[in-house]
Amino acid sequence: MTKPNTGELDPQDNAASEVRSYAIGFIVSLLLTVGAFAAVLADLPSTWAIICICIAALLQIITHLRNFLHLSFSGGQSREDLLLVLFSVSLLAIMAGGTWYIMSDLGGRMHDGGEAGHAAHAMPDR
Amino acid sequence: MSNNSNLYPGLNLGDGHGEAHEQAESTVFGFWVFLMSDLIIFGILFASYASYLDPVGMAGGPGPQDLFDIKSVAIQTGFLLLGGVAYGGVSLAMKYEHGRARVIGWLLVCAALGAGFLFFEVKDFITQAGKGGTPQVSGWLSSYWTLVGLHGVHVFSGILWILAMVAQIAIRGLDEVLKVRLSMLGVFWHFLDLVWVGIFSFVFLVPLA
Numbered sequence: 001m002t003k004p005n006t007g008e009l010d011p012q013d014n015a016a017s018e019v020r021s022y023a024i025g026f027i028v029s030l031l032l033t034v035g036a037f038a039a040v041l042a043d044l045p046s047t048w049a050i051i052c053i054c055i056a057a058l059l060q061i062i063t064h065l066r067n068f069l070h071l072s073f074s075g076g077q078s079r080e081d082l083l084l085v086l087f088s089v090s091l092l093a094i095m096a097g098g099t100w101y102i103m104s105d106l107g108g109r110m111h112d113g114g115e116a117g118h119a120a121h122a123m124p125d126r
Numbered sequence: 127m128s129n130n131s132n133l134y135p136g137l138n139l140g141d142g143h144g145e146a147h148e149q150a151e152s153t154v155f156g157f158w159v160f161l162m163s164d165l166i167i168f169g170i171l172f173a174s175y176a177s178y179l180d181p182v183g184m185a186g187g188p189g190p191q192d193l194f195d196i197k198s199v200a201i202q203t204g205f206l207l208l209g210g211v212a213y214g215g216v217s218l219a220m221k222y223e224h225g226r227a228r229v230i231g232w233l234l235v236c237a238a239l240g241a242g243f244l245f246f247e248v249k250d251f252i253t254q255a256g257k258g259g260t261p262q263v264s265g266w267l268s269s270y271w272t273l274v275g276l277h278g279v280h281v282f283s284g285i286l287w288i289l290a291m292v293a294q295i296a297i298r299g300l301d302e303v304l305k306v307r308l309s310m311l312g313v314f315w316h317f318l319d320l321v322w323v324g325i326f327s328f329v330f331l332v333p334l335a
Contacts, residue, residue: 015222018137022214029207033326037200040331049335057327061320068210068316069135081135081158088162095166096173103177111182 025067032060134158136313137217139305146305157310161317164280168321171273172328178266179333185264190333193259195250199330202246203322206281209239210319213312220308226300229308230292236315237288240281247278270329277325280318287311 039052065071071081132138134154139147177183179190215232219225251271261271291311294304 015218018218018221019214022211022218026207026211033203033207036327036331037196040196040335044335046335050332053327053331053335057323060323064210064316064320064323068214068319069313070132070137071135072132080155081132084159084162088165091166092169096169099170099173100176103173104180107177107180107182111180 021067021070025063028063028067029060032056032063134309136309136316137214137221139221139309143221143302143305146302149302150306150309153306154309154313157313161313164317165321168273168276168324171269171276172324175266175269175273175329178264178269183264183266183269185266187263187267188254188257188259189266190330193254193257194330194334195253196330196334198246198250199326202243202250203326205239205243205246206319206322209236209243210316212236212239213315216308217312220300220305226295229300230295233288233292233295237285237292240285240288244278244281244285247274247281251275274325274329277318277321280321284311284315284318287314 033056036053036056039049039056042049044052065085066073071085073082133147133151135158136154139150141147212232212235216229216236219228219232259267261268288311291304291308294307298304
């Protein structure tokens with residue numbers, strides 16, 4: 001990474017491409033947001049609506065990282081920034097995903113019956 | 127080459143800003159480390175919220191269908207998205223030296239949009255509390271108030287930070303130190319927008335789906 005510190009500003013066409021990057025980020029985010037809300041308001045089956053919301057959220061987060069936080073995923077980025085994001089995401093996946101899995105599993109076993117509970121619960125119903 | 131490479135998160139000042147650009151590399155990176163630890167806190171709160179999102183977690187109290195107002199959530203989302211994009215105006219005006227009046231103008235637009243977001247959020251909180259949705263009613267409501275409230279506190283401190291920066295720019299001019307501070311503020315402000323994407327998707331929309 002060379003840094004010729006010439007004291008000159010970047011050319012204006014660079015500015016134009018940066019304005020475009022924000023504009024694209026805004027339009028894409030807006031469309032994804034509208035899509036997520038529409039999925040709820042339309043009478044989709046709730047599983048499909050939730051899948052749509054998750055995909056829209058993921059895409060929008062990537063858009064924000066690229067267009068607003070200017071993290072580049074294909075080189076050209078200070079390596080530590082990207083590594084830190086990836087490390088945080090993997091920590092999150094372990095901690096948040098693990099918490100959610102354990103708690104929902106526990107909830108399932110304690111309240112509506114897990115695998116063992118199911119049989120016991122199913123009996124009186126039939 | 128130097129046009130494409132970023133030294134730190136956010137819109138880089140670029141070589142033209144010499145010292146501020148180099149100083150920002152370590153300072154903004156350090157701040158980014160802090161934000162990633164903040165992200166972990168939010169992530170854990172998201173996990174708690176998801177764990178409580180069942181009839182047992184709601185403990186007979188009011189649920190998402192009773193409390194959430196999807197129109198208000200959409201308005202808040204709009205305010206925050208526009209506020210995030212408006213910070214692009216701050217970053218570009220600073221990078222291309224459009225003068226401090228433009229920078230201050232964009233900062234005030236961001237603060238106003240953030241305040242609009244907070245207005246609707248607080249209004250929602252008051253309505254929800256009026257409907258019996260206070261934090262102590264159920265585990266689900268505790269986690270809801272903690273997660274969304276923490277984000278609201280972040281936005282509020284972001285507005286205070288913006289106003290502090292406006293005052294500093296007005297008093298000492300847009301010098302190297304302030305350029306670095308504004309770069310950090312930009313990363314913070316966009317980060318709040320990012321967390322809100324998670325909140326409106328998973329806290330509000332998923333339970334309503």
